[in-house]
Amino acid sequence: MEKYEFKTEVKQLLDLMVHSLYSHKEVFLRELISNASDAIDRARYESLTNSAILEDDGSWKIKIYADKEKGILTVSDNGIGMTKEEIIEALGTIAHSGTKEFIMALKSKDIKDNPELIGQFGVGFYSSFMVADKITVLSRKAGQKDKRGVKWESTGDGTFNIEEIDKPQKGTDVILHLKDEEKKYLNEWEIRSIVKRYSDFIEHPIVMEVEKEKESELEKGKKFKVKEEETLNSRKAIWLKDKSEITQEEYNEFYKHISHDFKDPLKVIHYKAEGTSEFTALLYIPSKAPFNILFKDFKVGPMLYVKRVQIMEHCEDLIMPYLRFIRGVVDSSDLPLNVSREILQNNRQVEIIKNNVTKKVLDTLEEMKNEEYEKYLNFYKEFGKILKEGLHYDFSRKEQIADLLLFNSTKSAEGKLRTLNDYVNSMKEDQKEIYYIHAQSLEEALMSPYLEAFKEKDYEVLIFSDEIDGFVLSGFEYKGKRLKSVTSGDIDIDAEKKEKKEKAKKEYGKLVELIKDRLKDNIKDVRFSGRLKDSPCCLVADEGDMDPQIEKMLKAMGQEVPQQKKILELNPEHPLFASLNELFEKDKEHPMLNEYIDLLYDQALILEGSKPKDPAKFTQTISKIMSEVIKK
Ligand code: ADP
Numbered sequence: 001m002e003k004y005e006f007k008t009e010v011k012q013l014l015d016l017m018v019h020s021l022y023s024h025k026e027v028f029l030r031e032l033i034s035n036a037s038d039a040i041d042r043a044r045y046e047s048l049t050n051s052a053i054l055e056d057d058g059s060w061k062i063k064i065y066a067d068k069e070k071g072i073l074t075v076s077d078n079g080i081g082m083t084k085e086e087i088i089e090a091l092g093t094i095a096h097s098g099t100k101e102f103i104m105a106l107k108s109k110d111i112k113d114n115p116e117l118i119g120q121f122g123v124g125f126y127s128s129f130m131v132a133d134k135i136t137v138l139s140r141k142a143g144q145k146d147k148r149g150v151k152w153e154s155t156g157d158g159t160f161n162i163e164e165i166d167k168p169q170k171g172t173d174v175i176l177h178l179k180d181e182e183k184k185y186l187n188e189w190e191i192r193s194i195v196k197r198y199s200d201f202i203e204h205p206i207v208m209e210v211e212k213e214k215e216s217e218l219e220k221g222k223k224f225k226v227k228e229e230e231t232l233n234s235r236k237a238i239w240l241k242d243k244s245e246i247t248q249e250e251y252n253e254f255y256k257h258i259s260h261d262f263k264d265p266l267k268v269i270h271y272k273a274e275g276t277s278e279f280t281a282l283l284y285i286p287s288k289a290p291f292n293i294l295f296k297d298f299k300v301g302p303m304l305y306v307k308r309v310q311i312m313e314h315c316e317d318l319i320m321p322y323l324r325f326i327r328g329v330v331d332s333s334d335l336p337l338n339v340s341r342e343i344l345q346n347n348r349q350v351e352i353i354k355n356n357v358t359k360k361v362l363d364t365l366e367e368m369k370n371e372e373y374e375k376y377l378n379f380y381k382e383f384g385k386i387l388k389e390g391l392h393y394d395f396s397r398k399e400q401i402a403d404l405l406l407f408n409s410t411k412s413a414e415g416k417l418r419t420l421n422d423y424v425n426s427m428k429e430d431q432k433e434i435y436y437i438h439a440q441s442l443e444e445a446l447m448s449p450y451l452e453a454f455k456e457k458d459y460e461v462l463i464f465s466d467e468i469d470g471f472v473l474s475g476f477e478y479k480g481k482r483l484k485s486v487t488s489g490d491i492d493i494d495a496e497k498k499e500k501k502e503k504a505k506k507e508y509g510k511l512v513e514l515i516k517d518r519l520k521d522n523i524k525d526v527r528f529s530g531r532l533k534d535s536p537c538c539l540v541a542d543e544g545d546m547d548p549q550i551e552k553m554l555k556a557m558g559q560e561v562p563q564q565k566k567i568l569e570l571n572p573e574h575p576l577f578a579s580l581n582e583l584f585e586k587d588k589e590h591p592m593l594n595e596y597i598d599l600l601y602d603q604a605l606i607l608e609g610s611k612p613k614d615p616a617k618f619t620q621t622i623s624k625i626m627s628e629v630i631k632k
Helices: 008-020 027-047 084-093 099-107 116-120 124-130 180-186 188-199 248-259 341-345 348-371 373-393 395-402 420-425 442-446 449-457 467-473 495-507 509-518 548-556 575-586 591-608 615-631
Strands: 002-005 062-067 072-077 132-140 148-154 159-166 171-178 206-215 223-231 267-273 279-285 303-306 309-312 327-332 434-438 461-464 481-485 523-528 537-540 566-570
Touching (some): 008 124, 027 062, 027 309, 084 159, 188 206, 248 267, 248 327, 279 348, 348 373, 373 467, 449 537, 495 509, 509 575, 537 591, 591 615
Parallel strands (some): 434 461, 434 481
Antiparallel strands (some): 062 072, 132 148
């Protein structure tokens, strides 16, 4: 017998499993059954090319034994099994890449009642330690000639033991020595109801020996008890049934089974494709984004079946990455059963299915937006950010995706979000472009000086509040109209203003030079602009420079961003410049000139959402000016 240490993360996980997840403990059985079913799927799949795997009677099944006397519950399968090396890795030394995040999530207090996390993070097996104080696993790899197997055993205390054994049949037995207070899981009805609730759709039979009363054939009226093997699950491939035969309840349960989600899905998409490709798809849009959807190890894609045989649990070739939240099943009649991962990647049939599924999902979203708007809002809140990636990655469908986007805008005051189409339809006659501003909220945007000229012209401005918006939408063209940031340097929306701008440039040329010189360490240039109405000045990024929002985001991501100097734009209509110029003309060396210029720059910083360069000096100057004005 050899003794091994669990990996640190596994230890932490076990500790938390035992101590924090008190509700829904029964999911441990679902996890064991699901592992057993996966093991059978793999064995069956490999048996297509390796007949040595079909050694026994060939009927795949999962068996549950409940031994009340010994307090032992066993889940047994005749699937692929594990070698010694594999079992050491799988059940002890490998921590899945999401484990750290999972542990963090478990530690946060509202997570206790989120058992769906167990499945999402692939820590299913360990959940059995919620109900067992010792677990023994016996396993023998399928396709092996001898009976050599391996025994794994642990009390979940930080170590596990490994021993070589003989095992008569291929596959795996997971033997739970139940805690005294968890003995209820040995009751037949308890097991039945858990299987029915969580595992009814498992394709392989889940069987159990149950006691039945029978009437004696010899002596009428005399009853006796017999043990009989009974299949507990209905095994229906729900996606192959006719839509009219499936209740919403059944759809929901199947979803929960495949997604490990405890909430009902938001939308069910069930259809059969005929023609160039024959397949059935049962797809789901979850109502809530799974915890780990942004992690690298998030498994993408629906399950792939070929003529009812599971080929893969997650087939990412069936779906565009920006629809990776979709869960479900695709069952194809055209693909060969022994299709490999490599073949899938360049397969024409798969490509056809992917296109078809993508179209169907986008069409469904469009329909939802038009007919079930509230539902669509829910979807958009959870997955809108991911969907937007499609603008960048799916050139051929970018119009359709763009039509699914929703924005706050300066015209969405009553709370209703706007689409690009709404925007274009209510554009002013002389307006040529679609304008947007980056801001966290409508309120924040409305305070921005960058909007002054737009307000005056009554041009609508969209509010980008997702970080990804700037990336996927800058330079985007919708119905021939370019999307443009209100902070970009080359905004000129008013011809009249243009004239005033030119005039100011001539009149105040010398003053501008002075400002430029005074602020040369902080800014790139000073110029008059037509974007302001009430504010005297603002800071803008130069054309070709990085959008300030993107700059902020990159900094937040820890990337080095070279310091970019901005342009100080002045409002030619603001009376301040006439006064300032007057002072300047009178006395080019006036001591207040520099202080005023510094104040101007500080104001621009404040308007941009930054702090004045030297807050103490800023307030001192302001107070000085105030007291002088009051004295007069
Ligand atoms: P997951 O199933 O999400 O990968 P688990 O902790 O439940 O996570 O299982 C870890 C690994 O142990 C599985 O990926 C699989 O390789 C192996 N395993 C678990 N149960 C079985 C089984 N019944 N037969 C074969 N392998 C199994």
